[in-house]
Amino acid sequence: MHTSLTEDTLTLLEKKARDVRETLIRMLTEAGSGHTAGSLGMADIFVALYFHVLNHNPQDPEWEDRDRLVLSNGHIVPVRYATMAHAGYFPVEETMTLRKLGSRLQGHPERTKLPGLETTSGPLGTGLSQASGMALAAKMDKKKYRVYCAMSDGEHQAGNVWEAAMFAGANKLGNLVGIIDRNNIQINGMTEEVMPLEPLQEKYKSFGWHVLEVDGHNIEDIVDAYDKARAIYEKPTLIVAHTIPGKGIPDIEFDYTWHGKSPTTEEAKKFIEEVRSMCGKVTCGDKD
Amino acid sequence: MLNKNIKLNTKIFDTDVERAPTRDGFGNGAIEAGEKDTNVVVLCADLADSTRAQWFRDKFPDRYIELGVAEQNMAAVASGMASVGKIPFITSYAAFNPGRNYEQIRTTVALNEMPVKVCGMHAGVSVGPDGATHQMLEDIGLMRMLPNMTVVYPADAEEARKATYDSAFNKKPTYLRFAREKTPLMTTKDTPFTIGKAYTMWEGKDPEVTIIGVGPLLHEALKAAVALEKEGIAVSVINSHTIKPLDEETILNAIKKSGAVVTVEEHQKAGGFGSAVAELLSQNYPVPQEYIAVDDRFGQSGTPSELIAHYKLDATAIIDAVKKVKKRK
Numbered sequence: 001m002h003t004s005l006t007e008d009t010l011t012l013l014e015k016k017a018r019d020v021r022e023t024l025i026r027m028l029t030e031a032g033s034g035h036t037a038g039s040l041g042m043a044d045i046f047v048a049l050y051f052h053v054l055n056h057n058p059q060d061p062e063w064e065d066r067d068r069l070v071l072s073n074g075h076i077v078p079v080r081y082a083t084m085a086h087a088g089y090f091p092v093e094e095t096m097t098l099r100k101l102g103s104r105l106q107g108h109p110e111r112t113k114l115p116g117l118e119t120t121s122g123p124l125g126t127g128l129s130q131a132s133g134m135a136l137a138a139k140m141d142k143k144k145y146r147v148y149c150a151m152s153d154g155e156h157q158a159g160n161v162w163e164a165a166m167f168a169g170a171n172k173l174g175n176l177v178g179i180i181d182r183n184n185i186q187i188n189g190m191t192e193e194v195m196p197l198e199p200l201q202e203k204y205k206s207f208g209w210h211v212l213e214v215d216g217h218n219i220e221d222i223v224d225a226y227d228k229a230r231a232i233y234e235k236p237t238l239i240v241a242h243t244i245p246g247k248g249i250p251d252i253e254f255d256y257t258w259h260g261k262s263p264t265t266e267e268a269k270k271f272i273e274e275v276r277s278m279c280g281k282v283t284c285g286d287k288d
Numbered sequence: 289m290l291n292k293n294i295k296l297n298t299k300i301f302d303t304d305v306e307r308a309p310t311r312d313g314f315g316n317g318a319i320e321a322g323e324k325d326t327n328v329v330v331l332c333a334d335l336a337d338s339t340r341a342q343w344f345r346d347k348f349p350d351r352y353i354e355l356g357v358a359e360q361n362m363a364a365v366a367s368g369m370a371s372v373g374k375i376p377f378i379t380s381y382a383a384f385n386p387g388r389n390y391e392q393i394r395t396t397v398a399l400n401e402m403p404v405k406v407c408g409m410h411a412g413v414s415v416g417p418d419g420a421t422h423q424m425l426e427d428i429g430l431m432r433m434l435p436n437m438t439v440v441y442p443a444d445a446e447e448a449r450k451a452t453y454d455s456a457f458n459k460k461p462t463y464l465r466f467a468r469e470k471t472p473l474m475t476t477k478d479t480p481f482t483i484g485k486a487y488t489m490w491e492g493k494d495p496e497v498t499i500i501g502v503g504p505l506l507h508e509a510l511k512a513a514v515a516l517e518k519e520g521i522a523v524s525v526i527n528s529h530t531i532k533p534l535d536e537e538t539i540l541n542a543i544k545k546s547g548a549v550v551t552v553e554e555h556q557k558a559g560g561f562g563s564a565v566a567e568l569l570s571q572n573y574p575v576p577q578e579y580i581a582v583d584d585r586f587g588q589s590g591t592p593s594e595l596i597a598h599y600k601l602d603a604t605a606i607i608d609a610v611k612k613v614k615k616r617k
Contacts, residue, residue: 136365136368
């Protein structure tokens, strides 16, 4: 593995991922509602982005030359809030206000409420369009910042995503990186049973994208993919990240009923113990 | 009589009055805005010629963005571009923009407070032979319901030019409504125009009814005013080009004098401009109101003038509505 990660950094990122997961359990339990499985499943990827990949400044969220991270599937925003808090955008205690009246941490992200969110999202399928608009504008203005767009797999059933994929490919947006949380679940069940998405990678390739595939819980693997994407300048890059919904909490892993609910107080105690005992690496094992 | 202070077209009632479609005003206004600010970009969904986006493309090819037939993508791409400093105009027929891409406009433009300019062309039944699918009659309602959205419906091509130019610099999500058909030029380049400020085009002596209109049908309203004057019925005609925010002061002042109102628009009655006026009056100064609007029906094929008459949107219908509302006072 040729990555830009040192062993020390990797250890730090793995610890951060555990901290983020613990915060996630606490904030979702306190909120009493929210999307637990998808948020936990993307913890490693968001930690890799905020603590290593993104060129950003938590003290100056509106910095003009920052890399843009667009979250298209807004329902997993708890993982973004938790990671931003640990990265220093706002106090970790504020995550306890999630979904409460007057909070900057709305149930689905609102850009105008919290600096650093980049977009307002929730209705699925539009993030890649917005990210493409940012990337095109950067090319027009010869700006160096890069644009990252996190998407769910289920939202690829929405036509708007493919309009955007076509547009980004046609405009050769080499400064754009899409990442799909390929966790295979959606509200009504497994994606391939609800409305099959495969062959997902071939679809993107045919739209003019470079496609990479990673283990979404292996931080070295994730960072390596982002490094590779940086070197691909002639076309946009898609990273298909294989993730386990609920990763880190055995009771939640692979269970689609955890898509849109939060833990009870009793469950939270057990889950936090489990997260804390995730020593070292998070690996993507086969469970089925 | 015509308001002498606002430099209206002197040929306004002549049969050979100059005519131009309001979409031409968009084409010219976008170029002027593009000359003023290099951040102005025009996005197009495969309708460059008929939306006049082509005029901008000819002048600024590097700032013209082609999306193909993908209005949802167009709205959200524009949102992304606006978030990094661009001033995007998104163009298509109103039936698709904001018809097809309403949710993208709601979430990524209005809620997200991005200064995208949504330009709906070919609005109303006056699209003509293309028929109901392309005759958008619900767009004013869709757009004025959205918080943060400014809604402007220019009366003629000259006003459309000014509205387009001004909207580029208002820093707000904005909906601009344009029509396909050539319609009379009522205003001139010297007629004052400010987004949010309605103005009186015609003022009879002690008006008994206030006609408040939007868009090219204001010409029908002015023709009605002339005919009514001959019958001894005095009215005033107000151009309320900005539907949101409504110029409440100008409208209320006029209606307090007349005590009755006829609203005029080429749009569904439900949720349209007349509804906006009714919302204002019912809470502040309730008076009898009649609506010149399409009443819960879709359009159909025909010539523009046939359709304007068929759906009772012409001067004859306005005259009848004035007489009816006067009796209800």
